[in-house]
């Protein structure tokens with residue numbers, strides 16, 4: 646059966662390759678999905694005001710493609726008055742994240758388990774303080790570039806949902822994806838990129854927790870990463 650593509654505001658179609666499951670879940674993991682995930686999961690049934698998820702939060706931050714969830718868990722533990730929405734489609738990552746939330750008693754994370762673009766589309770204008778996109782799937786082949794999460798469609802949604810002076814953080818170890826993102830961002834008046842000094846974009850964000858993908862990239866000899874922060878004008 647054909648999968649329905651997320652509808653974008655301008656009606657542009659977008660390639661997305663769906664929730665991915667890895668190995669078959671064992672009984673303990675299945676329990677995580679059956680019992681704990683439903684308490685944390687965001688089910689969209691129309692527009693979503695994120696304030697309704699975190700009525701007392703001072704800030705709301707989204708992390709797209711949190712993978713194993715190391716960065717999201719540490720940020721949420723360090724900033725208990727911020728509400729976090731984590732988006733991930735990979736079953737193994739979702740399971741790890743749910744386990745960490747339960748083990749660490751994190752009360753300020755909710756999870757979205759479908760394409761992050763669907764979540765962005767459902768959010769009101771200027772409803773987020775920050776968005777993290779850390780080491781998105783690089784899709785190295787030219788014919789696969791259209792699968793990259795950064796695209797005119799997703800950037801337009803990010804520009805709409807991030808409040809003025811809010812931030813879109815993008816990190817990657819792939820120079821071509823870093824350049825791709827800069828090329829797309831500079832076309833938009835909505836974001837400014839004003840690094841402190843040339844090369845400062847190679848310094849990790851303050852309090853940085855290396856993600857699983859970053860650690861793997863380093864083991865494989867890709868030692869330089871790009872840590873961009875784009876300010877919503």
Ligand SMILES: C[S@@+](CC[C@H](N)C(=O)[O-])C[C@H]1O[C@@H](n2cnc3c(N)ncnc32)[C@H](O)[C@@H]1O
Pocket residue numbers: 661665709710711712713732733734735738759760761762779780781782783794856857858859
């Ligand atoms: C290369 S991994 C990086 C994971 C993690 N950020 C890290 O640095 O370890 C990219 C992750 O993004 C997730 N992902 C890709 N497209 C997505 C989408 N449209 N919505 C939500 N998650 C997505 C993938 O399932 C994958 O786990």
